[in-house]
Amino acid sequence: MDLATLKALKPNEYAEAANGYRRTSDMARAAHDRVGTQIAAAMRKSLKGEAASAAIKQLAELGKNFHYVQTECGLVGSALDAFSYEMEAAKKKLDAALADAKAGGLTVHADGSVGxxxxxxxxxxxxxxxxxxxxxxxxxxxxxxxxxxxxxxxxxxxxxxxxxxxxxxxxx
Structure with a gap:
């Protein structure tokens, strides 16, 4: 990353993206629970036969897909949160160093070198x-x-x- 990119970095945007992934994970968890416990259970009680068994099997696969989405979105959200936290600390150090350089009469060039x-x-x-x-x-x-x-x-x-x-x- 170059200096201009680091100066323009907004770690809170990554935290906001992490929140979006967490919300998606929560929705996938709710869908997984609904498919697995409510819909499939109601179908088992009310329907019989090969078609019902095949539909229940497909619902189980759909539930696995929702569980996969829940897990992956949770992992991405955690990674983005960690990245945001680390970048926030690094950004504060960078901003402090740039302020110190300016106060000391030094010039920080676009490539990061100091004049x-x-x-x-x-x-x-x-x-x-x-x-x-x-x-x-x-x-x-x-x-x-x-x-x-x-x-x-x-x-x-x-x-x-x-x-x-x-x-x-x-x-x-």
Missing amino acids: YPPGGDKDKNVKLVADNDEKKASVNIVKMAKNDPPKLSLTVVSGCYRVPDGQKVKRF
């Missing part, structure tokens, strides 16, 4: 500040110029984590 903006000014840094119980930690994210894709350099200015007494901090 990065041209390298920016080295002096334009982004500073994120995290607050943990009023202890400040800041991380400077520096976009390095002339790198395609741009690379991020992370420098921790101060941390919120307190090393327990007696333990050493490993540097890497």
Whole structure:
């Protein structure tokens, strides 16, 4: 599937189709029950002879056909429901990724490839500040110029984590 197809995908349409198959399965079950229990039973009580036996036998075959339709439509409905559920989750992830790319100034092309903006000014840094119980930690994210894709350099200015007494901090 290409990106345009994934973006246009409407998983709820598959769920609606699953509901249609389930309704068909229910109708086939009702027809199977009616043929097998009501019509055939009434014929056995009221009719006798070879013609009646042949008709009852044909009704039994018709009942098997309705049972087959019931089973197959139930299976198709379940498969469509599962597909709809899985595609809904994937579509949400795709939409979130596309929104993140747009927010990050990236371009997502029709073939799904990502275009990065041209390298920016080295002096334009982004500073994120995290607050943990009023202890400040800041991380400077520096976009390095002339790198395609741009690379991020992370420098921790101060941390919120307190090393327990007696333990050493490993540097890497």
